[in-house]
Amino acid sequence: MQSGSDSVLMHTLTVRTLDPVSEAALGIFDSGVGGLTVVRAVRDLLPNEHVVYLGDTARLPYGSKSPETIRRFAAEDIDFLLGKNVKAIVVACNTATAHATPDFWKNCPVPVIGVIKPGVEAALANPDAERIGIIATRGTIQSHAYQHALAQRRRGLMIHGVAAPLLVPLIEEGWIAEDVTRDILARYLQPLMAKGIDTLLLACTHYPLLIPLLRGMLPDDVRLVDSATTCAEDLRRMLDAGGLRNPREAGGSLEIHLTDLSEEFEELARRFLLHPPGRIRRAILD
Numbered sequence: 001m002q003s004g005s006d007s008v009l010m011h012t013l014t015v016r017t018l019d020p021v022s023e024a025a026l027g028i029f030d031s032g033v034g035g036l037t038v039v040r041a042v043r044d045l046l047p048n049e050h051v052v053y054l055g056d057t058a059r060l061p062y063g064s065k066s067p068e069t070i071r072r073f074a075a076e077d078i079d080f081l082l083g084k085n086v087k088a089i090v091v092a093c094n095t096a097t098a099h100a101t102p103d104f105w106k107n108c109p110v111p112v113i114g115v116i117k118p119g120v121e122a123a124l125a126n127p128d129a130e131r132i133g134i135i136a137t138r139g140t141i142q143s144h145a146y147q148h149a150l151a152q153r154r155r156g157l158m159i160h161g162v163a164a165p166l167l168v169p170l171i172e173e174g175w176i177a178e179d180v181t182r183d184i185l186a187r188y189l190q191p192l193m194a195k196g197i198d199t200l201l202l203a204c205t206h207y208p209l210l211i212p213l214l215r216g217m218l219p220d221d222v223r224l225v226d227s228a229t230t231c232a233e234d235l236r237r238m239l240d241a242g243g244l245r246n247p248r249e250a251g252g253s254l255e256i257h258l259t260d261l262s263e264e265f266e267e268l269a270r271r272f273l274l275h276p277p278g279r280i281r282r283a284i285l286d
């Protein structure tokens with residue numbers, strides 16, 4: 001990748017020549033194909049928007065990597081999307097959002113939103129939320145990004161995060177309804193149940209696929225919050241505020257780029273997206 005400021009400057013010039021900016025695509029990235037849960041929510045809510053998606057399948061998972069490595073990868077992912085002249089960027093990956101502080105985004109020439117703020121706001125939209133559980137990758141939990149964001153917005157919360165590293169591979173294997181997945185999930189949920197949580201934040205791209213299983217395992221009064229839908233809503237607000245909504249009603253397109261291609265990824269993409277992903281292109285990050 002080029003050094004941060006050089007590449008950002010180059011892309012600023014490219015982005016500004018686009019006319020009108022509102023018709024440019026949205027850039028969305030994740031460590032792999034899990035971020036397609038966010039793409040799905042964005043396309044449901046904003047059907048006129050074009051989306052360029054980047055999944056860094058060659059280097060996943062991000063959830064077990066160090067903060068420095070994740071920030072480096074995220075910078076390269078952003079650079080790729082800026083090269084596609086996107087008008088805004090959504091960091092669909094919870095782990096990347098957790099490790100890239102606002103400072104990290106500040107030189108980006110287009111607006112950037114992540115999944116943490118929308119998820120936290122959705123959790124706290126319920127004024128009675130007091131005892132919040134979080135499940136996520138190890139990287140996200142260890143960053144304390146969710147915990148801090150929650151504590152900053154409401155005093156006196158009981159917040160408990162559990163790293164659940166086995167869930168992503170199980171979901172990618174398609175073992176959603178298997179006993180082994182239920183057993184592992186029960187083990188991760190046990191400390192959260194013991195603390196009497198009233199809200200469970202699903203702080204990982206993949207976890208929306210577990211919602212039916214979780215619903216059957218948790219008491220009815222535990223609220224499940226996933227950031228895919230809330231992130232799409234946040235994006236809509238941001239586009240409206242910036243006059244960036246695509247005014248054309250022709251229907252948006254989706255272009256998927258992955259840094260490593262395989263049949264498994266195509267099949268996974270279909271499952272996360274809930275429809276065929278179309279032609280998937282190979283992305284080369286430089």
Ligand code: DGL
Pocket residue numbers: 030031032034035060061062063064092093094095096137140168203204205206
């Ligand atoms: N996309 C990641 C996240 O939301 C999960 C997969 C990974 O560890 O790369 O945290």
